[in-house]
Structures are given as C-alpha cells and as structure tokens.
Amino acid sequence: MSHLLPLSRVAKLVGQSRHTLQDMIRSGALATFDGMIELDELLRAFPEVKWDDDAEFRRVTEIKDQAFARRVRDLVLPDKEVLAARLNELGNDYASAQALLLHYGNVMTWLDEKIDELDEGASAETHHALHSVRAFLLRNMAEMPPNAAQAQALIVQERMLKIMSAHVTIQPSGHAFFVEGNETILEAALRHGVSLNYGCSNGNCGDCKARLVSGKVKKVHAHDYVLKPAEKEAGAILLCSYAPVNDVVIEANVAGARDIPVQQLSAKVKSVEVFNPQMAALHILVPRSQRLRFLGGQSIRVSIDGISGRYAIASCPCEDRHIEVQIPHRPGDAFAEALFASVKANDRVEVEGPYGEFVLDEDSPRPVIFLAFGAGFAPIKSLIQHAMSLELSESMDLHWLADAAGHYQDNLCRAWADALDNFNYVPHTPTEDLDTLLRTIALDYPDLHRFDVYAAGSAAQLERAHAQFVREGMHSARWFARADAD
Numbered sequence: 001m002s003h004l005l006p007l008s009r010v011a012k013l014v015g016q017s018r019h020t021l022q023d024m025i026r027s028g029a030l031a032t033f034d035g036m037i038e039l040d041e042l043l044r045a046f047p048e049v050k051w052d053d054d055a056e057f058r059r060v061t062e063i064k065d066q067a068f069a070r071r072v073r074d075l076v077l078p079d080k081e082v083l084a085a086r087l088n089e090l091g092n093d094y095a096s097a098q099a100l101l102l103h104y105g106n107v108m109t110w111l112d113e114k115i116d117e118l119d120e121g122a123s124a125e126t127h128h129a130l131h132s133v134r135a136f137l138l139r140n141m142a143e144m145p146p147n148a149a150q151a152q153a154l155i156v157q158e159r160m161l162k163i164m165s166a167h168v169t170i171q172p173s174g175h176a177f178f179v180e181g182n183e184t185i186l187e188a189a190l191r192h193g194v195s196l197n198y199g200c201s202n203g204n205c206g207d208c209k210a211r212l213v214s215g216k217v218k219k220v221h222a223h224d225y226v227l228k229p230a231e232k233e234a235g236a237i238l239l240c241s242y243a244p245v246n247d248v249v250i251e252a253n254v255a256g257a258r259d260i261p262v263q264q265l266s267a268k269v270k271s272v273e274v275f276n277p278q279m280a281a282l283h284i285l286v287p288r289s290q291r292l293r294f295l296g297g298q299s300i301r302v303s304i305d306g307i308s309g310r311y312a313i314a315s316c317p318c319e320d321r322h323i324e325v326q327i328p329h330r331p332g333d334a335f336a337e338a339l340f341a342s343v344k345a346n347d348r349v350e351v352e353g354p355y356g357e358f359v360l361d362e363d364s365p366r367p368v369i370f371l372a373f374g375a376g377f378a379p380i381k382s383l384i385q386h387a388m389s390l391e392l393s394e395s396m397d398l399h400w401l402a403d404a405a406g407h408y409q410d411n412l413c414r415a416w417a418d419a420l421d422n423f424n425y426v427p428h429t430p431t432e433d434l435d436t437l438l439r440t441i442a443l444d445y446p447d448l449h450r451f452d453v454y455a456a457g458s459a460a461q462l463e464r465a466h467a468q469f470v471r472e473g474m475h476s477a478r479w480f481a482r483a484d485a486d
C-alpha cells in the first residue's frame, strides 16, 4: 500500500520551501502522484536527510525565524480536546492498518493451504514450481526492504507533525498554512501573513465567519456570537474560536489593501532603536485585545503627546502585536525630533491606519526585484517579510541604494540571504551618477520582462528608476512604487 504525503507536509519534513520542491518537480528531480509525494520517492530524492533526527529541520526553522525577527515559539501542545481528537484519528489509522495486516496474514495462510492442496498428486514439474513460489513468498515475508528503517522513521516524523499541526487551505485564494500548537485558525493565518477578515478576535463580532469545506474542526474558545442553525448546517465556523483536528479546507475572504478599514488604537512604545544619527525605528506594542490589520508595505500615522507623523510600516503583518516604523531624522519633522530626543519605552502612542496600496500582488507567480532608496528600505522590508511568510515568490532580489544613513540594517539583509535559497541581497553605496547605477542594475536582468519590481524612495528617484527599467525591458504594469510622501 503506497503512503502519499501532501507537498506542504513534505516541505516541513525536509526543511525546504514549497518553491524549492516545486522547482524539483518541474525539473523532474521529484515525482508526484496526483500532486502528492510517495514515501519511497521522498526517500529516494532526499537520501541525505536523517529522518530519525529532526535537528536539521529545527535548525533551518530557527534560522528563518531569527532572520524574520520573529519570536521562536516554544513547542506548545495543541488544545487538549484537539489533541484528543487527533490522537483518536491516529488510533483509527492504526486500527485500520492492524485490520489490513490481519487480512494480509489470512490471505497468506489461505495461499499456503492452497499450495498444499495443489501440491497433492502434482507432477514433479508442478511440485517444483509450487515449491519455488512458496520459497519466494517466505523469503520476501521474512526480509525487510532495504529502506524499511528510514521509511519507519519518516512515518513517525510525519505522524508527529500531524499531531502537533494541521494544514489549512483557504479557498478561493489558495493560501495554505499550518496551524501549530494551541493556535486558532485565525491566529495561524495572521502569523503566516494571510489577511483573513476579522474584527474582535475573541468571538464577539462574527467578522471572522467562514465555511468549512472539508476536514474536521473543534471549538477551542467559547464565543458569544451566535451562529444560526442554518449557518452551522452549511458549515459556518468562527476562525477565532476553532482549531483544525486534521487537514482542512476553508472558504473565507482574504482582504486586499482596499478592504481593510482605517483603524484607530491606543498602544505603547516597546522601544526606540537608534541605528545612527540619521535613522531610528519606533517599535510599538498594540494591545492584545485590539490588533492592527494591515498588509506589508502600508503606512500608519503615529502620534505621541499631540505630535504626529505618517510613516511606512517596516514590519510584517505576521508579527503578532509588534509594529515597527522607521523614521529618518529629517529637519522640520517634529515627530522625528521628539523620537530622537525624548520618546521612551512605555510611552502611549496613538496609531491610525493603515494607509496606502503599496502591497504585494499575491496572485503573481513572477520573480521579484526590490529597489529600496535610502529610508525606502522600511516599506520594502515589510514587503519582503510578508512575501517570506506567504512563501510567495520564486526568487527575490533586494537592491538597497543607500543614502547618508547607510545600510543601517545590513546584517538583517545578510541573514535573509544566508537563510533563504531564493533571496539575494545587493547593497549599493551612494553615488553621484544614479542613472548609470540604475542602468547597471537593470542590465543584470536580461529577462527583466519576467520580473515584478517594487520600488520605494523619493518621487524623483522612482521616476528615474522607472525610466531605466522600462528602457531595459520591464513591463510598466509590473512596476509597483511608493514615493516617500505617500
């Protein structure tokens, strides 16, 4: 009996991205059967992976988590009801496997008896043939296949993953992610940067209502919002209150930049990170009860003691309660002056937003070039982290054209490049001859027409970059830009 595994779970087992596996499938290095990978094929394609040791998988996950500035989460067990339901499913699998083995055992006994029956009074030639068949069966029954130990270890790992996490596919968008530990479906979606509709996140408003298409879920938080019997009958669930028992498919709306309303909330300063005299980051912690919905690349208005300014968000929507904005120390910017002079941890900060439509085209399968001019790195950083959490792009190249503030997060960019196969980082020092530099960058991509280009900087820089890139083959429609003032 063949053992088939879905691609997302294989990606987890071997510590590779789905993109890498899809590349292997395209090149013929990994065979699929109805979109699934057979266990034997997996063992063949990844002979170097030690299935009984998940250290490599954990190492890769930790590097990625650190590179994304994301908290490395403790291994948390699922909610006890979910755990019981998953163990019950596993028990059922085990019982069916036992029943099947029993059945095969009976078939073998029957076959043995049949051979005895046929052997009675058989010719010497038939006797010899029956003897060979019996010897063949006994030999193969007694002998384990050469990769049996590896296959067993792999199945153990996969079963462990199934207990600790469940796979969710969102329709019609096709987003997919794992719900781990005691997360709800909504929490896991947000952690993966999937912008599902929601409001209160605690079972009151009904905004996270969605439809379960297949699989099983369990309610893990009580909710005051009442689902009507007809809605329940049709499979309605509240994403903030339910966790999946097994792999599920859910019908739900994923919001675009225009669908997310402007929100106002009162938060506190977590810290001020001064990179150098020209650039600082304001780290904000929003209340547990009121998260800010936004997409990577958008901006917010922040206000402390009546002084306010609007800045690009530099963090990923997947970062739970943390929001980062990066603020250049520009003359005449009262908020920047206050930030460098007196703002400190625990100060109250009012947040309003999100604004802007400089967001990822999540439907695009094209490789991406990011062009960050100076402090334009902030929205680009947010986009990159969002793309990483969604595992969106086939490849991402970051060109950071620094100004006087320099490459103030150079280490972070290098960590991304070290941790991810599909990410390249090219820092560029300030130059008098911007057009030549832009043309050199564009010429590095003879197939520029295949790329999406996201650029952030001043209006003048963007205009010049757009002109050079179009001249070298970029489709104007695949140019996404955010000017400093947006």
Ligand code: FES
Pocket: 198, 199, 200, 201, 202, 203, 204, 205, 206, 207, 208, 209, 225, 238, 239, 240, 241
């Ligand atoms: S977000 Fe309000 S009920 Fe789920």
